[in-house]
Amino acid sequence: MLVEKVTKIFYSRKKEVAALKDIGFTVLKNEFVTIVGPSGCGKTTLLRIIAGLIPPTRGEVKIIREDPEKPLNAMVFQEQSVFPWLTVYENVEFGLKLRKLPKKLRQEKVEYYLKVTGLLDFARSYPKELSGGMKQRVAVARAFAVEPEVLLLDEPFGALDEQTRHVLQQELLKIWDEKKITSLFITHSIDEAIFLGDKVLVLSARPGRVKAILEVNLPRPRDLIAVRKSDEYKVLFEKIFTCLRS
Numbered sequence: 031m032l033v034e035k036v037t038k039i040f041y042s043r044k045k046e047v048a049a050l051k052d053i054g055f056t057v058l059k060n061e062f063v064t065i066v067g068p069s070g071c072g073k074t075t076l077l078r079i080i081a082g083l084i085p086p087t088r089g090e091v092k093i094i095r096e097d098p099e100k101p102l103n104a105m106v107f108q109e110q111s112v113f114p115w116l117t118v119y120e121n122v123e124f125g126l127k128l129r130k131l132p133k134k135l136r137q138e139k140v141e142y143y144l145k146v147t148g149l150l151d152f153a154r155s156y157p158k159e160l161s162g163g164m165k166q167r168v169a170v171a172r173a174f175a176v177e178p179e180v181l182l183l184d185e186p187f188g189a190l191d192e193q194t195r196h197v198l199q200q201e202l203l204k205i206w207d208e209k210k211i212t213s214l215f216i217t218h219s220i221d222e223a224i225f226l227g228d229k230v231l232v233l234s235a236r237p238g239r240v241k242a243i244l245e246v247n248l249p250r251p252r253d254l255i256a257v258r259k260s261d262e263y264k265v266l267f268e269k270i271f272t273c274l275r276s
C-alpha cells in the first residue's frame with residue numbers, strides 16, 4: 031500500500047482546519063504498521079482516507095488488489111464495530127455473506143475465527159450480553175474473517191482496561207502471525223505501537239505530518255514481558271517519546 035503526499039483540509043463556513051499535511055509512507059505486503067501521534071493529529075482522518083470513506087484534499091492512496099474476490103479493506107473501530115441486532119456468529123459471518131461465499135465455507139471460516147478469539151461458546155449471544163473486551167474480539171474476528179487486502183484498526187483496544195488490552199494485543203498478534211494480513215493500526219500508546227508493529231509511524235501534532243518511521247527489530251512471536259525487557263524496546267520507546275514531545 032502506498033500513501034502519497036496526502037493532505038486533508040476540512041473547510042467549514044467559518045474556518046479551515048488543516049488535518050494532514052503531505053503524508054507519505056509505504057506498507058509492504060504482510061507488514062504490520064502502527065501509527066502513533068498526539069490527540070487531534072489526524073490519525074482517524076488518515077485511516078478514513080485510506081479506507082476510501084472520505085477523499086483527500088491532495089495526494090492519493092494506492093492499495094494493490096491481488097485477489098479480486100477479496101475486499102480492499104476491513105475496519106475495526108474503538109467502539110461500535112459490531113451490529114447489535116446480530117448474534118456473535120452472524121456478525122462474523124456478515125462480510126462472508128456479502129462476499130457470497132457458500133454456506134459450508136462460511137461456517138468453516140466463522141468457526142475458525144470464533145475459536146481463535148475464544149468466542150465459540152458465545153456464538154449465539156448478542157453483543158449487549160458481552161463485555162467490552164469480548165465485543166472487540168468479535169470486531170477483530172469479523173474484520174479478519176473477510177481476509178481483506180488491508181486491515182485498518184483505529185484504536186481498537188483504546189477503551190479497554192490495561193489487563194484486557196494486553197490479552198487482546200497478544201491474541202491479535204497470534205491471529206496475525208497465522209494470517210499475515212497487511213495491517214495498519216492506530217494507537218495513542220507508544221507501548222502498543224512497539225509491541226505490535228514491524229514499523230512505527232510517528233505523526234506530529236496538527237496538521238499531522240510524518241515525523242519519523244522506525245523499524246521494530248523484535249522477533250515474532252512476541253511476548254509482552256520479553257519485549258519490554260529488551261534493549262530494542264527501551265531505545266525505541268525513548269526515540270518515539272522524544273519525537274512526540276519535541
Ligand SMILES: Nc1ncnc2c1ncn2[C@@H]1O[C@H](COP(=O)(O)OP(=O)(O)OP(=O)(O)O)[C@@H](O)[C@H]1O
Nearest residue numbers: 040047049067068069070071072073074075076236
Ligand atoms: N468532519 C470534520 N470536519 C471538520 N474538522 C474535522 C472533521 N474531522 C476531523 N476534523 C478535525 O481534524 C483534526 C484531526 O482529527 P482526527 O479525528 O483525525 O484526529 P485524531 O488524531 O484521530 O484524534 P484522536 O487521537 O483524539 O482521536 C481535528 O482537529 C478535528 O477537529
